[in-house]
Amino acid sequence: MEELTFAQALANLSDLAPEIGQASLETGLMLGIGLTAAILLGGPLGILLYLTQPGQLFAHRTVNGVLGWLVNLVRSFPFIILMVSLVPLTRVLVGSTIGPIAAAVPLSFAAIPYFARLVEQTLREIPRGVVEAAEAMGASPAQIIVKVLINEARAGLISSLTILTISFLSYSAVAGVVGGGGIGDLAIRYGYYRFQSEVMIAMVLLLVVIVQLIQFAGNRLAARLDKR
Template sequence: MDFSNLLSMAPEIWQASLETALMLGIGLTVAIVLGGPLGIVLFLTQPGQLWAHRALNGVLGWLVNLVRSFPFIILMVSLVPLTRLLVGSTIGPVAAAVPLSFAAIPYFARLVEQTLREVPRGVLEAAEAMGASPWQIIRKVLINEARAGLVSSLTILTISFLSYSAVAGVVGGGGIGDLAIRYGYYRFQTDVMLAMVALLVVLVQLIQWLGARLAKALDKR
């Protein structure tokens, strides 16, 4: 591996890392703001839950599964008109964040729904018996009891969408994936591609470590 070549590319590698961070930051923020509440609604509208509504749950579940069934590269292409409408461009990290966000919402919603299922039913029934309002049950019981699992779910989402951001680089999204393709594939600079893969591995390990530590700290068991 030519370290002098990699050293000379340090500014480009730093810029690519910032672009990846921007894509992830936007996508994860949208996932938390929209996908989190959607996951809560999916859970609470199930039969036997606080807002049980079979029809609404079925429709929301179908929509979530529909979006999740699209391969990410196809989803990106399908959302080109929407991306251009929202950000005025189809290239760059902000433009790539649009399909990333669109894919992250149902992905995180399902993770949230599965995490909330692990909250003991007796805890919810006790809160209801004490006269807690739906908002109090959601905020002080559901989210509080499931916070360690929610952090683990967010960790899974972050790692998954780090790889998605690399795919976005192939179609002009920028970031680490774009750098690896431009230099490692088109210019046959294998050392650059290997360095970018190593960087992604380090990032995944760091995210997993931080997520596991935080989840352990929040775990009440």
């Protein structure tokens, strides 16, 4: 095989610029849907896991045990196996098993329990005395949840969301391997099957840049919201 020069590699990447842009949008779409599901469903689930623990507002050992078992059940599946397991449901929900929308279904299922555990762990770090003080002042459960728990934990929640986003960026690349599209799909199709190593390297570098930007933004926002 003829050795590829740097100029030729740049030319090949330039020719693929529209596909790289499309792949980036597909990855963003998968992440956006998965993270939205995690925030809207996983966030409340994590709060409920925390509140049903012994000694908390809605302490209920059975409810907490069942919720914890379900969360652990989903989290125990390797992502690629979860994708295959959810193929029938994905087909029912979106009418297809290929593309970023279809890949977003298993991503969402994986993201919800993942974020729920992160939220639960973040809330555990709030001193119990803060909640007791709010209870002593006559705050309602809704006020304690919104104005005390979420308010006190907001920096930690942003850090947790940052961790989730970076983790599921790699999950979205796995989804691309099995027809989900996105950056992972482009890297495999061109970098692996067509032996265009410059594409593989470029996609890895692109993912590195995205991860760094996400981590930087998450750290800055968490630091700004940290009340300590």
